[in-house]
Amino acid sequence: MANQALPKLRKGPVPREAFDKELDRVLASGVTWFELFSGSDIGSERSLIADRFVAEDTRVLDVGCGRGFFSFACAMRTESVTALDLMDGGGRTGWWDEFMKTSYLMGNSQRISGVRSSAVFLPFGRGSFDLVASIHAIRNFQSKDEIRGFFHEAINVLKEGGRLVVAESDLECPLNAGYRAMYAMRTKLGWELELPTASQMVRWLQDEGFADVKLETIETDLDYAPISFPFDETKLGDMKQEYQIATKLIREDDNRSPPVLLITATR
Numbered sequence: 001m002a003n004q005a006l007p008k009l010r011k012g013p014v015p016r017e018a019f020d021k022e023l024d025r026v027l028a029s030g031v032t033w034f035e036l037f038s039g040s041d042i043g044s045e046r047s048l049i050a051d052r053f054v055a056e057d058t059r060v061l062d063v064g065c066g067r068g069f070f071s072f073a074c075a076m077r078t079e080s081v082t083a084l085d086l087m088d089g090g091g092r093t094g095w096w097d098e099f100m101k102t103s104y105l106m107g108n109s110q111r112i113s114g115v116r117s118s119a120v121f122l123p124f125g126r127g128s129f130d131l132v133a134s135i136h137a138i139r140n141f142q143s144k145d146e147i148r149g150f151f152h153e154a155i156n157v158l159k160e161g162g163r164l165v166v167a168e169s170d171l172e173c174p175l176n177a178g179y180r181a182m183y184a185m186r187t188k189l190g191w192e193l194e195l196p197t198a199s200q201m202v203r204w205l206q207d208e209g210f211a212d213v214k215l216e217t218i219e220t221d222l223d224y225a226p227i228s229f230p231f232d233e234t235k236l237g238d239m240k241q242e243y244q245i246a247t248k249l250i251r252e253d254d255n256r257s258p259p260v261l262l263i264t265a266t267r
């Protein structure tokens with residue numbers, strides 16, 4: 001399982017070796033993968049979102065499922081989860097395997113179907129889902145147009161009265177300078193998308209015909225979308241100084257994540 005879903009040894013990136021050692025120790029103590037996920041920062045935040053929107057019979061489409069963290073949280077609550085992602089696009093080689101393996105270890109593989117497709121092409125019939133969610137994924141879309149394209153597709157596959165939920169880090173929040181600085185640096189390197197403003201997304205949703213479009217921010221002390229990882233610093237090019245400043249700010253901030261921005265809309 002991805003190291004981010006583990007309880008933190010400490011805030012910030014954990015060297016691979018230390019992580020493997022800690023994982024062995026935790027598993028040897030009899031803790032299950034399921035417990036590990038539920039106790040992690042990422043698992044807790046995905047569960048917090050799933051708790052609000054997923055009931056026993058909710059048919060969920062998780063768009064940009066990545067390694068499946070939100071899909072797993074949904075599968076603890078409902079039997080029908082469709083997890084969609086480009087998979088292995090954008091340098092994410094191996095994520096599909098990781099997704100399948102973790103799903104098996106978590107014991108929820110019977111409840112989740114994986115579909116390889118794009119957010120701008122949702123290959124399902126009209127009204128197939130009660131909930132379409134995209135959780136901390138739009139930052140990895142190729143362009144703002146793709147986000148609009150996703151909204152356009154989402155309304156079609158939702159049933160009448162069904163809900164769309166988009167979660168992202170609230171980068172408009174003036175606090176969390178370190179997180180924002182690191183995000184800005186990653187954007188310049190092309191590793192994340194420069195996000196549209198929340199009000200821009202609200203307008204796009206209304207233009208698509210969604211009703212009841214709402215914005216909400218949730219404060220958590222969870223490291224739900226880690227922004228600093230150990231990586232090959234030669235890839236930074238002329239962004240080295242910016243990286244050092246962002247790293248310093250993150251340390252000063254104690255690696256705190258911004259509030260979670262939740263956008264909800266109804267078909």
Ligand SMILES: C[S@@+](CC[C@H](N)C(=O)[O-])C[C@H]1O[C@@H](n2cnc3c(N)ncnc32)[C@H](O)[C@@H]1O
Nearest residue numbers: 064065066069070085086118119135137140141
């Ligand atoms: C940060 S990860 C997703 C996190 C995940 N939802 C979770 O709960 O942890 C972002 C994912 O978006 C996917 N992605 C990027 N562009 C996409 C697109 N056009 N359609 C579907 N998935 C896309 C990437 O492949 C990546 O797996």
